[in-house]
Amino acid sequence: MKAPARTIQAAAVKVVVPSRGQDFYYFGNAPVMLDRSATEVVVAFATDRGSAASLLAEAAPIATVSSEVLVEGRAFHIITVPIDNGTSAVPSVIEQLRVSPDVELVADVFHYRKSGQLLAPTDEIVVKLK
Secondary structure (H helix, E strand, O other), rough: OOOOEEEEEEOEEEEEEEOOOOEEEEOEEEEEEEEEEEEEEOOOOOOOOOOOHHHHHHOOOOOEEEEEEEEEEEEEEEEEEEEEEEEOOOHHHHHHHHHOOOOOEEEEEEEEEEOEEEEEEOOOOOOOOO
């Protein structure tokens, strides 16, 4: 069963974001609710064949590199995706990037509901055991 789409009101523009269920993680015993970004994805490029901007232009020409984040010496790029006729183009850009041989990782970007702070997943998994 496909989850219903979610509508976000931002700067007087309605954006439809395809829903994939509720996004959250647990902190202690309480769920921390997250909002999936309608305009951002995180990407790690697998090659040094060119700049992030040139590799992105080949794989997903509608997207642009907005920032670079270094995590333990590895570069992850926050990519901005335009809104297409009131619908988020993030899902189609993620699919385009997943098939590119130059992309090692691509994932949705999330924002904390209460603060709006960005959360960009990487290829590291953090697990807390009791």
